Amino acid sequence: MDIKNNILETIGNTPMVELHKVVAGLPCRVVMKVETFNPGHSIKDRMGLKMVLDAEADGRLKPGGTIIECTSGNTGMGLALAACVKGYRCIFTTSDKQSKEKFDILRAMGAEVIVCPTNVTPEDPRSYYSVAERLSKEIPNSYWFNQYDNLSNRQAHYESTGPEIWKQTDGKVTHMIVGVGTGGTISGTGRYLKEQNPEVKIWGVDTYGSVFKKYHETGEFDEKEIYPYITEGIGEDILPKNVDFSIIDHFEKVTDKDGAVMAxxxxxxxGLLLGYSAGSAVAGLLQMKDELKPDDLVVVVIHDHGSRYVGKIYNDDWMRERGFLDTELRVNDLIALKKDAAFAGIEPSASVREALKMMKEHAFSQMPVVEGEKSVGSIIETDVLNFLLANPMDNAEKTVKEIMREPFPEVSTEMTLSELGKHITKENPAVVTTDRSGRKYLVSQYDILQAI
Structure with a gap:
């Protein structure tokens, strides 16, 4: 029987999945190391367990002790998993910019969560670094893991993430790109890959408001680079010891908006519901497209699952409030609002009587005329009625082909309503659109009025 002794034994050996549509403009293959398959749905499970094992081995963490950590949420989850299995108490400090889902998940795992202000310096006694350090001094038999400077962090990725990537790509990996926060993932994984092949490029994704990129390029820690940002999980206002700048070939900055939209x-x-920083990593890669060649194989390493961000980047209201989504509705918004999304057409050889019956049954004011999957024309309710009234007995049995108009225009689901208005006219009351799955929809004047 293949049975794990506990949940900690399921950490690692995550799948590699190729990306297609979002990287269509790149000249090479791009694959993603999907770390959401870890039990805590995050890459941080790897280093959380490693830090606990190492702390146990050298006596820093003793039986019945308390785990204390400052975390944006994911490292806390990795530590909480280990605590559940091994019987430790957990206290986590976090910043108020993190998603509520992260707080709730940590509490669900039995942890105590203390929320601290974001917009203070690391040295401020209110910061989540300072509060964690203070608690570790006040609480007996406790240990502050300090993932930023705890080198077990990057060692976890040297021992597991790096070898997995090398094996899964059969040693063909040419580039690795990943968001940088504590620096453990990029430094540990990058060191392993460069030991196998020094030509592998290691790219770090940074965010505006973080010090990494400028420090890497100039050696200057510039406090003017530090300002609030929304992106979670990457960027820092400190220089963690886990960041090995000698391993990293380049830092690419990505805006809050571009990361959220790409996620x-x-x-x-x-079909990959991932976290904020995953969007930043792929957006950063697209910004670097001119550096890539057809024979390259890029590995994108991601941090966490999108379930942590349901109230944020996957919430339209949250996105619009920050200007990350256009306030103007698009065709895909009209589709989402349609109560009856059925797409029905009629063949040109059908009788006008059949067309009228079909329009009455479905309350259609207009219909496409189709031959198989192809639109060859359109019929409008008023045309059908006028044709029948002119000669009720004879015209009812004539074919639709005799009264059909030109086909309805086909438009993109991303078209805005202002652009759509150029296609919807008195003579042309509807358009046809196709979503990413290939399903067709008819969008009419009535649909626009309902949405407005």
């Missing part, structure tokens, strides 16, 4: 695209186009 949503990954969900909608690739």
């Amino acid at each position: 949503r695209r990954l969900a909608q186009e690739e």
Whole structure:
């Protein structure tokens, strides 16, 4: 029987999945190390367990002790998993910019969560670093793990993430790109890959408001680079000891908006519901497309699952409030609002009587005329009625082909309502659109009025 002794034994050996639609403009293959398959749905499970094992081995963490950590949520989850199995108490400090889902998940795992202000310096006694350090001094038999400077963090990725990537790509990996926060993932994984092949490029994704990129390029820690940002899980206002800048070939900065929008695209186009920093990593890669060649194989390493961000980047209201989504509705918004999304057409050889019956049954004011999958024309309710009234007995048995108009225009689901208005006219009351799955929809004047 293949049975794990406990949940900690399921950490690692995550799958590699190729990306297609979101990287269509790149000249090479791009694959993603999908770390959401870890039991805590995050890559941080790897280093959380490693830090606990190492702390147990050298006596820093004793039986019945208390785990204390400052975390954006994911490292806390990795530590909480280990605590559940091994019987430790957990106290986590976090910043108020993190998603509520992260707080709730940590509490569900039995941890105590203390929320601290984001917009203070690391040295401020209110910061989540300082509060964690203070608690570790006040609480007997406790240990502050300090993932930023605890080198077990990057060692976990040297021992597991790096070897897995090398094996899964059969040693063909040419680039690795990943968001940088504590620096453990990029430094540990990058060191292993460069030991196998020094030519492998290691790219780090940074965010505006973080010090990493400028420090890497100039050696200057510039406090003017530090300002609040929304992206979670990457970027820092400190220089963690886990960041080995000698391993990293380049830092690419990505805006809050571009990271959030790309995360949503990954969900909608690739079926990958991932975290904020995953969107930043792929957005950063697209910004670097001119550095890639056809024979390259890029590995994107991601941090966590999109379930942590349901109230944020996957919430339309949250996105619009920050200007990350256009306030103007698009065709895909009209589709989402349609109560009856059925797409029905009629063949040109059908009788006008059949067309009228079909329009009455479905309350259609207009219909496409189709031959198989192809639209060859359109019929409008008023045309059908006028044709029948002119000669009720004879015209009812004539074919639809005799009264059909030109086909309805086909438009993109991303078209805005202002652009759509150029296609919807008195003579042309509807358009046809096709979503990413290939399903067709008829969007009419009535649909626009309902949405407005």
